[in-house]
Amino acid sequence: MQTTEPYKGTRDFYPEDKFIQNYMFGVFADVVKRYGYLEYDAPILELSSLYQSKSNDEIVSEQTYIFKDRGNREVVMRPEMTPSLARMVARQRQELVQPIRWFSIPNLFRYERPQKGRLREHWQLNVDMFGVEGIPAEHEMLNIIQDIMVAFGANKEDYTIRISDRRIINEVFQQLELNENQIPLIVGLIDKYHKLGLNVFLVEVKKHLTQEQLDSGLDKALSSLMQVKSIDELSEMFSLETTYELSKLIEKLEEADQVKVVFDPAIIRGFNYYTGIVFEIYDSDPQNSRALCGGGRYDELMGLFGVAKLPTVGFGWGDVSMYEFLLSRGLLPKRETEKSLRVLLLGRIYFEASSIIAALRDNGIVTVVDMTDRSLDKKLKAADKDGFENCLIIGEQELKSKKFTLKNLKNKSQDQLTLSKIIEVFE
Amino acid sequence: MQTTEPYKGTRDFYPEDKFIQNYMFGVFADVVKRYGYLEYDAPILELSSLYQSKSNDEIVSEQTYIFKDRGNREVVMRPEMTPSLARMVARQRQELVQPIRWFSIPNLFRYERPQKGRLREHWQLNVDMFGVEGIPAEHEMLNIIQDIMVAFGANKEDYTIRISDRRIINEVFQQLELNENQIPLIVGLIDKYHKLGLNVFLVEVKKHLTQEQLDSGLDKALSSLMQVKSIDELSEMFSLETTYELSKLIEKLEEADQVKVVFDPAIIRGFNYYTGIVFEIYDSDPQNSRALCGGGRYDELMGLFGVAKLPTVGFGWGDVSMYEFLLSRGLLPKRETEKSLRVLLLGRIYFEASSIIAALRDNGIVTVVDMTDRSLDKKLKAADKDGFENCLIIGEQELKSKKFTLKNLKNKSQDQLTLSKIIEVFE
Numbered sequence: 001m002q003t004t005e006p007y008k009g010t011r012d013f014y015p016e017d018k019f020i021q022n023y024m025f026g027v028f029a030d031v032v033k034r035y036g037y038l039e040y041d042a043p044i045l046e047l048s049s050l051y052q053s054k055s056n057d058e059i060v061s062e063q064t065y066i067f068k069d070r071g072n073r074e075v076v077m078r079p080e081m082t083p084s085l086a087r088m089v090a091r092q093r094q095e096l097v098q099p100i101r102w103f104s105i106p107n108l109f110r111y112e113r114p115q116k117g118r119l120r121e122h123w124q125l126n127v128d129m130f131g132v133e134g135i136p137a138e139h140e141m142l143n144i145i146q147d148i149m150v151a152f153g154a155n156k157e158d159y160t161i162r163i164s165d166r167r168i169i170n171e172v173f174q175q176l177e178l179n180e181n182q183i184p185l186i187v188g189l190i191d192k193y194h195k196l197g198l199n200v201f202l203v204e205v206k207k208h209l210t211q212e213q214l215d216s217g218l219d220k221a222l223s224s225l226m227q228v229k230s231i232d233e234l235s236e237m238f239s240l241e242t243t244y245e246l247s248k249l250i251e252k253l254e255e256a257d258q259v260k261v262v263f264d265p266a267i268i269r270g271f272n273y274y275t276g277i278v279f280e281i282y283d284s285d286p287q288n289s290r291a292l293c294g295g296g297r298y299d300e301l302m303g304l305f306g307v308a309k310l311p312t313v314g315f316g317w318g319d320v321s322m323y324e325f326l327l328s329r330g331l332l333p334k335r336e337t338e339k340s341l342r343v344l345l346l347g348r349i350y351f352e353a354s355s356i357i358a359a360l361r362d363n364g365i366v367t368v369v370d371m372t373d374r375s376l377d378k379k380l381k382a383a384d385k386d387g388f389e390n391c392l393i394i395g396e397q398e399l400k401s402k403k404f405t406l407k408n409l410k411n412k413s414q415d416q417l418t419l420s421k422i423i424e425v426f427e
Numbered sequence: 428m429q430t431t432e433p434y435k436g437t438r439d440f441y442p443e444d445k446f447i448q449n450y451m452f453g454v455f456a457d458v459v460k461r462y463g464y465l466e467y468d469a470p471i472l473e474l475s476s477l478y479q480s481k482s483n484d485e486i487v488s489e490q491t492y493i494f495k496d497r498g499n500r501e502v503v504m505r506p507e508m509t510p511s512l513a514r515m516v517a518r519q520r521q522e523l524v525q526p527i528r529w530f531s532i533p534n535l536f537r538y539e540r541p542q543k544g545r546l547r548e549h550w551q552l553n554v555d556m557f558g559v560e561g562i563p564a565e566h567e568m569l570n571i572i573q574d575i576m577v578a579f580g581a582n583k584e585d586y587t588i589r590i591s592d593r594r595i596i597n598e599v600f601q602q603l604e605l606n607e608n609q610i611p612l613i614v615g616l617i618d619k620y621h622k623l624g625l626n627v628f629l630v631e632v633k634k635h636l637t638q639e640q641l642d643s644g645l646d647k648a649l650s651s652l653m654q655v656k657s658i659d660e661l662s663e664m665f666s667l668e669t670t671y672e673l674s675k676l677i678e679k680l681e682e683a684d685q686v687k688v689v690f691d692p693a694i695i696r697g698f699n700y701y702t703g704i705v706f707e708i709y710d711s712d713p714q715n716s717r718a719l720c721g722g723g724r725y726d727e728l729m730g731l732f733g734v735a736k737l738p739t740v741g742f743g744w745g746d747v748s749m750y751e752f753l754l755s756r757g758l759l760p761k762r763e764t765e766k767s768l769r770v771l772l773l774g775r776i777y778f779e780a781s782s783i784i785a786a787l788r789d790n791g792i793v794t795v796v797d798m799t800d801r802s803l804d805k806k807l808k809a810a811d812k813d814g815f816e817n818c819l820i821i822g823e824q825e826l827k828s829k830k831f832t833l834k835n836l837k838n839k840s841q842d843q844l845t846l847s848k849i850i851e852v853f854e
Contacts, residue, residue, distance in 0.1 A: 002476060002732050004518035007502060010470030012515050015529065018466045034788050036767055036795025039445045043437030043548050044471065044504075044534065045492075049429060065472075067494035070538050075434060077471075077504075088439050091431035097813045099799060102442065107471065111497050121470050136777035136798040143785075252778055305429050340463060350563035351679055358570075361461050368463025371563040372526060386524045 009112075009120030019335045021123070024319060024326070025105050028125045031148045035140065037103040037127060042084035044107070048074040050083045063110045077109040081126045082273070082301070082314065089130060090305030098131030098310075117290040117321045127295075128314030130302075135249045137313045138277050138297065142249075145281060145293060145315065146259045153331045159292065162264035163250065163279040166296070167242040168234070169268060175238055176221055182208050186222070193226055193266035194289075201226065231263050246277055273298040279315070288324045293317035338389035338410070340366040341426065344379040346395030353394045356404070356419060360392075363423045384409050392422065436539075436547030446762045448550070451746060451753070452532050455552045458575045462567065464530040464554060469511035471534070475501040477510045490537045504536040508553045509700070509728070509741065516557060517732030525558030525737075544717040544748045554722075555741030557729075562676045564740045565704050565724065569676075572708060572720060572742065573686045580758045586719065589691035590677065590706040593723070594669040595661070596695060602665055603648055609635050613649070620653055620693035621716075628653065658690050673704055700725040706742070715751045720744035765816035765837070767793040768853065771806040773822030780821045783831070783846060787819075790850045811836050819849065 006012045013021060029039070051060045060066075065077040078084055081104060089100065104126045112118060127144060129137050142161060149159060169190075173183055185208045193201050206219050213219075228234045231243050231250070246263070253261045269278045278296030283289075295315025302310040326332050341360060345353060350371045360367040368388070370379045376393070383391050393405040406422055407414040417425070433439045440448060456466070478487045487493075492504040505511055508531060516523065531553045539545060554571060556564050569588060576586060596617075600610055612635045620628050633646050640646075655661045658670050658677070673690070680688045696705045705723030710716075722742025729737040753759050768787060772780060777798045787794040795815070797806045803820070810818050820832040833849055834841040844852070 002514070003474070004514050004732055006470050006514075007472045007474055007500075008498075010472060012470070012518070013468035014515065014519065015465035015467050018468055021468070022466065034793055036769075036793055038442035039449065040442055041440035041445055041448070043433050043439070045434045045437060045536075045548065047430070047434055065494075065496065067492075069492065071435075073435075087429070087431050087433075088441065091439070092441065097809045099797060101795065109472075121472065132798055133800070134775070134777075134798070136796075139777070139781075140796070140798075147788075305431055342463075348561070350561075350566070354566075354679075361574075366461055366463055368528065369563075369567070370526060371559055371561075371567075373560070382524045 007120075009114035011119065011121070016335060020323070020332055021319065023333055024322065025123075025125075027151045028105060028148060028317070029103070031151050032103045032125075032127055032144060034147070035101065035144055037101040040085070040088065040102045040104050041106065042078070042081065042088060042104070044077055044109075045069075045075045046078055046084055046087075048076045050087060051076055051079070063112050065109050065111055078106065079108055079110050080271070081106045081108065081124065081316070082128075082271070082298070085126065085128060085314075086301045087305065089310070090302055090307045093302075093307040093310075096130075099137075100130040101128075102130075103127045117288070117324065119320055123319040125293075125317040126314065127317075128312060130310050130312045132313070133311045135245050135252075135277070137311070138249055138279075139252060141295060141313055141315055142253060142259070142261075142279065145317075148317070152326060154325075154329065156259055158284055158325075158329065159260070160282050160284060161253070161259055161261040161279055162267045162282060163246065163261060163277065164263060164265055164267040165242060165246040165277045166268065166274050167276055168231075168240060168246065169265065171240050171242055172225060172234075172238055176218055177213075178218075187268055188270075190226070190266055190268045191270050198223065198226065225265055228265050229263070234263075234265070249277065267294075269294060269296055271298075273301045275299045277313075281317075283321070283325050285325075285328060288321060288328065290321045292321050292325055335387075337387040339426075340368055340388060340390070341422075342383040342386075342388040342391045343367055343369045344376060344383065344391050344393050345369065345371055346376060346393065346398075348373070349394065349396060349399065352396075352399055356394060356399075359419060360423070363426070365423065365426045380407075380409070390426075434547075436541035438546065438548070443762060447750070447759055448746065450760055451749065452550075452552075454578045455532060455575060455744070456530070458578050459530045459552075459554055459571060461574070462528065462571055464528040467512070467515065467529045467531050468533065469505070469508065469515060469531070471504055471536075472496075472502045473505055473511055473514075475503045477514060478503060478506070490539050492536050492538055505533065506535055506537050507698070508533045508535065508551065508743070509555075509698070509725070512553065512555060512741075513728045514732065516737070517729055517734045520729075520734040520737075523557075526564075527557040528555075529557075530554045544715070544751065546747055550746040552720075552744040553741065554744075555739060557737050557739045559740070560738045562672050562679075562704070564738070565676055565706075566679060568722060568740055568742055569680060569686070569688075569706065572744075575744070576686075579753060581752075581756065583686060585711055585752075585756065586687070587709050587711060588680070588686055588688040588706055589694045589709060590673065590688060590704065591690065591692055591694040592669065592673040592704045593695065593701050594703055595658075595667060595673065596692065598667050598669055599652060599661075599665055603645055604640075605645075614695055615697075617653070617693055617695045618697050625650065625653065652692055655692050656690070661690075661692070676704065694721075696721060696723055698725075700728045702726045704740075708744075710748070710752050712752075712755060715748060715755065717748045719748050719752055762814075764814040766853075767795055767815060767817070768849075769810040769813075769815040769818045770794055770796045771803060771810065771818050771820050772796065772798050773803060773820065773825075775800070776821065776823060776826065779823075779826055783821060783826075786846060787850070790853070792850065792853045807834075807836070 048066055064079050069075050107121055107123050109121055189204050205222055209218055231247050250261055267278055267280050274296045276297030280291040280294035297313045299311045357367055389410045391407045398404045403416040405414055406417050475493055491506050496502050534548055534550050536548055616631050632649055636645055658674050677688055694705055694707050701723045703724030707718040707721035724740045726738045784794055816837045818834045825831045830843040832841055833844050
């Protein structure tokens, strides 16, 4: 027997689920459009070469759906949208007018063990701006995030922006004299810092340091780094030249006092392509422990396509953790069918009633016909179970008298009305 | 160097393309919602077993993206939506209230040679109704199709419904004494009849007939069958018991006189699961030769999931041929950006101007900021190239005087206005 379950790690969207998804994506789209972002999309399949050295190596080598097509091309089901976006922008580099503001809500595929907040197929709002060098671009991104939260009905206390800057961390790495092979390993551990905790983090860090580095206390320096709570504190430990932009951005956000923002050296983002400020948004409820949203600046990615470099900031906002966020706070809406009209036919008179039905629809009434051979009683029960408040009963009698029974299932009232009266009721 | 082209047979959707796609899908959704259809979705990946014996064998064995996942499960990127839909309905068979009316606009994947009207990734409106036995269900489907055409601005003359009934063709096959092995082969050829033409069709048909069948003139009978223009004509050739429903449906459609409908014995639909009336919609322009849309009744599919049989009708409407249809008739809309406001900053005053920008957005104005370091002249040119009609210029002077320059790029006028006046202009 054929199973009816969906493939592991994926979801069926029944109408009640799709309604919620459409609601969430609608809020996303409404807010970003206010900022002038235009929607784009890319194919789900891309050549695997697109991801090489542009993405997170762990994701590409271990977590992608990668296979050969019937023409022996190695293809990947996109695990993230940014490489496709960069390819598209590079493809029309000459024609596109800067700043380029684009968004998309693609589904993405990762072959990983399904767990809370992580699925094999998920959707992600992607918002990107190309062509702006300074922090006004980052500021706009964070304003959008904040406006999306407001549009969902969330409060300032519900979430926190955690922010850092790759340049600052790179400077620290340089001062600590980490070598080039160690850096990606340490970056990988920092990226998992909140999941690992300080102790496990240090155990893992030590594995990648030389005896000499351990003797000079490098592990302790990294431990201090991770526990830093502000840029000022970090500046006391290291002499840093790249803190100005991040400090100013945080200052501006704090001034506006619309959002909680903290410097967090553990925010580094897994993807190789980030070059500057990076940020993640977290649910204040530690139960929902994965980032809701994350992004940053990636100025070098376009260069990989052989076109001139283009300053870029962007973020991605997944649907799975965000659904948990909204659900736990009662911020998800309910689907309303009460404004629709259920038409219950008495006997096989569909064709005789069809001009009435068409007239209802032409007048903008959502008209849902029960043309089954069931009894009226069963039809009424089905309408009620499906959430319909208003039923219109049409039989031979009604067609002759041109008066139809409008029955309200909620308050149990009913009226005999002409077609034009019914249309009035629903106006 | 990394190529910037999309994977063969797929499309990038730049904002102007996505705008058109959103328009088309919006029309689809608006019309079907008037009939009470609810949106659903299913995962793109399904286990390959889902398609075995439920779909078109040629498509599954030769034209799917099929591969093993890292857990050695054989998975398929969905080539059509109906098997996923049937799986979902079977999964909630007990809870769902009939008639079930669902729609979806999934992307589908077929590994085939890309050609006009056929791509490796395409989208398709799917509309299905479960729980209604008689032709009122088919009639609703064809009404929806007609309403979608009206909503797109198409005329009755622009397209034709070609319609047949699998039961009629099965009866003819029985009278012609075709054996069980021959039937699927002949069905396959009938499905390609309009592409092959009568002569090639007959050459191919003969290959599958026995000498005895040829001697008794079976090839000539099939030739006559294919050239039949009406059910009456067919009834003169064969004594048929299953013509009542199709005749009545055609009669009702002709009575309403809103749509061109013809009986066409070549309409048989490639998928194995159809059991009754089948139809396809064709562009009247023979240049656009592929069906725009097709569907029919498939009452047996649910049984494959071990649940009680459920009468079902449905159709699919692809995006590629429909785009050609709309394009060739000038029925595609133009994207309008003139109602958006482009803000041009003079100098690095983004943070100083940010309260003004926020106020504009809070008042419902789509506000798109150019915060690059380019000259005002370059900013004006970029705004114009991007289709903006209205630009608001903000510099230090303007912030002090609280009067801003609103410049109309179309009629070259400009005004010095306060924030509240600007908001009034856009109301």
